[in-house]
Structures are given as structure tokens and as C-alpha cells.
Amino acid sequence: MSTLSLHAAPCGHTAAGGRAALLEVRGATKRFGATLALDDVSIAAHAGEIHCVLGENGAGKSSLGKVIAGLYRADAGVLVFDGAPVQFANPGQARAMGIAIVYQELSLVPDLSIRANFWLGSEGARLPLARVGRRRETPRVREVLAQLGVELDPETRVKDLPVTTQQLLEIGKALMHRPRLVVFDEPTAMLGAIEKQRFFSVLRTLRDNGIASLLITHHIDDVTAVGDRVTVMRNGRVVESFPMTGAIDAEHVLERLTGRRGAAAVRSPRTAPAAGESAVLEISGLPGRDDGGATVGVHRGGIVGLYGVVGCGAERVVRAAAGVQRARDFSMRLNGRPFGPATPAEALRAGISYLPAGRQANAVFPTRSIRENLMLSQLRRVSRLGFINRRRETSVALDQLRASAVKFADLDAGIDTLSGGNQQKVLLARAMAGASALLVLEEPTAGVDIDAKQQIHERIRAASRAGLAVLVLSSDLPETLALCDVVYTFFAGTVMDCHVAPAAGDHDAILADILGQRSAARPEQPRSQAAPTVNEWSLQAT
Structure with a gap:
């Protein structure tokens, strides 16, 4: 087995201020078969510093993080922590040394409580059948929840959140x-806008307490918001590293990341339904602002976004449309007929396809191949009398992967061999293939880089131009503004407003809506003076 070599130059890399690095990675190399994930990577992190590792999907940044946290062993190179060479056989050894990792994909156990998840793997030596010390464990869990700004009962099951x-x-x-x-x-x-700001506050507190943070990201706004230093990776190598000073803005970081000047996102012209055209999906009986009722309609060729903070009620709407949960306090009509699917399979038979949030937990079968993950909901299309036509399946799969610009080497390789962005493209292709009436997308570009996000957006726009109705729930406000023809804002289960053809200028008004601060941020307009509305795309007073 390959190990991390302990033969290294003397320690002592220092920051500009003269402080020795808490962590150094020197010349780390890591291969996965023919893929060179890390190619002679060197990086340093200092106590009381937020060091951002920026790169596009497949740049090697996640592999670097897993080497540092003990999940992977590098094939060559040196890891130095607190001045001494170290090597970790597993994440437990790294944790014992004071290194923790927050994985991109959830590693929580859904059926266990928050408390049990927080302490899982850290119970220590116990006698067989010994009782769990909840009274001892709970106070620390409450401390951490308070640090995150989350008010929850520690005994709440994770799957209920x-x-x-x-x-x-x-x-x-x-x-x-x-x-x-x-x-x-x-x-x-x-994370949504509010949760992201809460996380940034946690990062700043860690910095103030002298803790080093290595923030692996492809979001430039993360870097500009909290970064002290940035290391840019591309194709498994470190391209450059520089401190974040007042002279460096998002445009400058984007240029260093991609090697080209950033261009404004190109947005296709907004489409409005023809006069009198009925909605593909109509959702009525939703609570509206000023104690009124609200109706949300999604038309052929339209992209409708629902936006709000976690728990605002928008999640219930998209999941009811997809058959994941029942619509108990509102009603739906699909193509003019009452609609209430009991399962996603029933919704799919009606022409509604769903891409859920939480790729690893809810959408990917990690032990199965790219082919199997893509074709899972399309087997009837490529089979006869219960037998799959392998040649037909291969042809359909290759056509869909190429149309989605998925980068892959072998159709039958495990889907976990793909980067997160390419996995998301596979899942989007699967969802689009099953949608004949409505495409329901929840966090469609979570965990993907700039180029992949643009490609996914164009695929969604192309589907809408072809006449498909699209319903989007995204925690990314810039994405919501760029992608959607209409945005409905939610606060505490109430539809606050409808923004037709939203633009950057609507940013503050939308945030005011979702925080319940609309009256303070934007004076109310009489209904007769409000912006003109188009059919069910606007709120209908009931």
C-alpha cells in the first residue's frame, strides 16, 4: 500500500507575518487508476486564517481535503502538522490530532437524532450493553447548535429536517x-442565503478563536466574503496562491480561476403565456399576503422559481408536485384536472419528473454505474417483454450524456468516478428524459462549478423553449434571478409576492419578502398601481 512519505525538507513555512504554518502539504500526488487527481500539490494553512482552495469540478481540491483529513493516503508527498510529519490511516486519527472535515455530501445517519449523529464514532470504550450517556452528551450538542444559530431539540431525527x-x-x-x-x-x-451568512459568521468566529479553516469551494462569492488567502487549483495542480486584499475583487478572482475575463451571463428572452392559456400546473389555496389567497401557475415554456429561507413552505409545494409528500392544505390541477400524486412514480406517469436536492442522499446510487443511474427511470423505453435491449440502452444513454456534456470514460464505470458536476448533469439528463409535462428541479446546480452551472442552465432553458414547463426551487438567489421567468417569494408558509421577469434590481425586494421585512424595505403599492400581471403568473386574490 502506498503511504505518505516522511522524507521531507525541514519544516517552517511561514506566513507573511512570520507565523509558522499549522499545516503544510508538500508535493502531494494521488492517482485513481489512470486519473491523476493531485499532481505535486503544496499548500499551507495557518491558525486564525480562512484559506480558500478554489477550483472547478475535477481540479483536485476535494481529493486534497480528503488527504489532509485522513480519508485518502497520498501516493507521494509529505503532510506536516504543527511542525511534525504525520500520516493518517483514517479520519479518526486525523480527528484525534485536531483535524476535522465537513464533507461535500452528507454523512449523517438519517434515522438517528442530532445528538447521536454528533457523537457517533466518539463514544469511547464502553462495556457491552452500556447505556448511552444522553445527559452528558446533550450540553455539548446544544453548545454547537447555538454556535450555528440553530434552535433545534437535540433529539430531533435528522431525516425530519x-x-x-x-x-x-x-x-x-x-x-x-x-x-x-x-x-x-x-x-x-x-445553503440558502440566510444559512450561508450564518455559516460565514461561524467561520469568522473560528478565525477569531485561532482555528485554521481550509474552505474548498468553487463559489467566488465565498472567497470574497470570508477568504484571507486563496489557492487556485486546476487539473490537479496548484496554479497560484495569493492573499485577499482590498484590491482583489470577484472579477479578479474569476480571471485567475478560469484564465479569462468574466462575461455577463447571457439570459434568453423571457416568455409569457398566450392570453387565455391555461397553466400546465396550477397550485391554489396557498396563503397569500394580507390574509388573501394565492395561486401559483406554471405554463408551457415557462420557468417558474419559488424562493425563500429554509422552512418557508416552498419546499412543500415542489415536493407535492413531484409526489414526494401530500398536498394537505392546498390543491393542484394538472392540465385542468385535479391532481394529487401519492408517489413520485405516479407523478412520473403523469409526465412530471423530479430532480431532488441532496445528490448523494436522494438521487445517486453510488455503487451502480453511470449507465444504470441514468437509465433507471427509462427502462420501459429500452425494453420489450421485460427484457432490456442492451444495444438500444447504450445508444440512448450515449446520446443523452453527449447532449448534457457529461465528461466520462466508460459508460459502465461507477458514477462515483465522476466529479460532482458531471454526476449532476447525469441526474438532470435522467430527470429531463422523464418529463413530458413538467420538470421539477430542487437545487439543480448545487455543488457544480461555473462552467457546469452555465451548461445546466442552458439545458433547462432549451427544455423550456421546446415547450416544457419548469418549476425550480433553488437556494441560490443569483441563479433564481438569472434562470426564472417568474419568481414567487415565500415567508412563513405565505406567498409574499410574484416577480415577473426578475432582474438584479429585484434582489433587495426579494430578500425583504423572504425575511418578512417587505413593508420596511419597500412601501406597499395599491393593487391598482402594481406592476401588470399575466394570467396565473401573478398572485390571484381570492
Whole structure:
């Protein structure tokens, strides 16, 4: 077995201020078969510093984080922690040294409580059948939840919580044992605007307490918000590393990341339904602002977004449309007929296909191949009398992967051999293949880089131009503004407003809506003076 070599130059890499690095990685190399994930990578992290590792999907940044946290062993190179060469056989050894990791994909056990998840793997030596010390464990769990700004009962089961809250709990799990260095692997991919600001506050507190943070990300706004130093990776190598000073803005970071000047996102012209055209999906009986009722309609060729903080009620709408949960306090009509699917399979038979949030937990079969993950819901299309036509299946799969710009070497390789962005493209292709009436997308670009996000957006726009109705729930407000023709804002289960053809100028008004601060941020307009509305795309007073 390959190990991390301990033959290294003397320690002592220092920051500009003269402080010795808490962590150094020197010349790390890691291969996965023919793929060179890390190619002679060197990086240093200092106590009381937020060091951002920035790169596109497949750049090697997640592999670097897993080497540091003990999940992978490098084939060559040196890891130095607190001035001494170290090598970890597993994450437990790294944790014992003071290194924790927050994984990009959730590693929580859904059926266990928050408390049990936080302490899982850290119970220590116990006699067989010994009772769990809940009274001893609970206070520390409450401390961490308070640090995250989350008010929850520690005995709440994880599976009963939204994915965005679970992502915050993943962060809390890493903070349980007061680490000296935390590796954050794409921690903001599933966080909404409010949860992201809460996480940034946690990062700043860690910095103030002298803890080193290695923030692995492809989000430039993460870097500009909290980064002290940035290391850019590309194709498994470190391209450059530089401190974040006042002279460096998002455009400058983007240029260093991609090697080209950033261009404004190109947005296709907004489409409105023809006069009198009925909605593909109509959702009525939703609570509206000013104690009124609200109706949300999604038309052919339209992209409708629902936006709000975690638990705002928008999640219930998209999941009811997809058959994941029942619509208990509102009603739906599909193509003019009452609609209430009991399962996603029933919704799929009606022409509604769903891409859920939480790729690893809810959408991917990690032990199965790319082919199997893609064709899972399309087997009837490529089979006869219960037998799959392998040649037909291969042809359909290859056509869909090429149309989605998925980078892969072997159709029958495990889907876990793909980067997160390419996995997401596979899942989107699967969802699009099953949608004949409505495509329901929840966090469609979570965990993907800039180029992959643009490609996914164009695929969604192309589907809408072809006449498909699209319903989107995204925690990414810039994405919501760029992608959607109409955005409905939610607060505490109430539809606050409808923004037709939203643009960057609507940013503050939308945030005011979702925080319940609309009256303070934007004076109310009389209904007769409000912006003109188009059919069910606007709120209908009932």
C-alpha cells in the first residue's frame, strides 16, 4: 500500500507575518487508476486564517481535503502538522490530532437524532450493553447548535429536517471536538442565503478563536466574503496562491480561476403565456399576503422559481408536485384536472419528473454505474417483454450524456468516478428524459462549478423553449434571478409576492419578502398601481 512519505525538507513555512504554518502539504500526488487527481500539490494553512482552495469540478481540491483529513493516503508527498510529519490511516486519527472535515455530501445517519449523529464514532470504550450517556452528551450538542444559530431539540431525527439544515448539522458535527483545523469541502453548496451568512459568521468566529479553516469551494462569492488567502487549483495542480486584499475583487478572482475575463451571463428572452392559456400546473389555496389567497401557475415554456429561507413552505409545494409528500392544505390541477400524486412514480406517469436536492442522499446510487443511474427511470423505453435491449440502452444513454456534456470514460464505470458536476448533469439528463409535462428541479446546480452551472442552465432553458414547463426551487438567489421567468417569494408558509421577469434590481425586494421585512424595505403599492400581471403568473386574490 502506498503511504505518505516522511522524507521531507525541514519544516517552517511561514506566513507573511512570520507565523509558522499549522499545516503544510508538500508535493502531494494521488492517482485513481489512470486519473491523476493531485499532481505535486503544496499548500499551507495557518491558525486564525480562512484559506480558500478554489477550483472547478475535477481540479483536485476535494481529493486534497480528503488527504489532509485522513480519508485518502497520498501516493507521494509529505503532510506536516504543527511542525511534525504525520500520516493518517483514517479520519479518526486525523480527528484525534485536531483535524476535522465537513464533507461535500452528507454523512449523517438519517434515522438517528442530532445528538447521536454528533457523537457517533466518539463514544469511547464502553462495556457491552452500556447505556448511552444522553445527559452528558446533550450540553455539548446544544453548545454547537447555538454556535450555528440553530434552535433545534437535540433529539430531533435528522431525516425530519430539510437538507439545508442537515448541511448545517454536518458542519456542527465537525466542530464537536474543538478542532484546530477544519477542512470544509463545498459547505455552501446546499445553503440558502440566510444559512450561508450564518455559516460565514461561524467561520469568522473560528478565525477569531485561532482555528485554521481550509474552505474548498468553487463559489467566488465565498472567497470574497470570508477568504484571507486563496489557492487556485486546476487539473490537479496548484496554479497560484495569493492573499485577499482590498484590491482583489470577484472579477479578479474569476480571471485567475478560469484564465479569462468574466462575461455577463447571457439570459434568453423571457416568455409569457398566450392570453387565455391555461397553466400546465396550477397550485391554489396557498396563503397569500394580507390574509388573501394565492395561486401559483406554471405554463408551457415557462420557468417558474419559488424562493425563500429554509422552512418557508416552498419546499412543500415542489415536493407535492413531484409526489414526494401530500398536498394537505392546498390543491393542484394538472392540465385542468385535479391532481394529487401519492408517489413520485405516479407523478412520473403523469409526465412530471423530479430532480431532488441532496445528490448523494436522494438521487445517486453510488455503487451502480453511470449507465444504470441514468437509465433507471427509462427502462420501459429500452425494453420489450421485460427484457432490456442492451444495444438500444447504450445508444440512448450515449446520446443523452453527449447532449448534457457529461465528461466520462466508460459508460459502465461507477458514477462515483465522476466529479460532482458531471454526476449532476447525469441526474438532470435522467430527470429531463422523464418529463413530458413538467420538470421539477430542487437545487439543480448545487455543488457544480461555473462552467457546469452555465451548461445546466442552458439545458433547462432549451427544455423550456421546446415547450416544457419548469418549476425550480433553488437556494441560490443569483441563479433564481438569472434562470426564472417568474419568481414567487415565500415567508412563513405565505406567498409574499410574484416577480415577473426578475432582474438584479429585484434582489433587495426579494430578500425583504423572504425575511418578512417587505413593508420596511419597500412601501406597499395599491393593487391598482402594481406592476401588470399575466394570467396565473401573478398572485390571484381570492
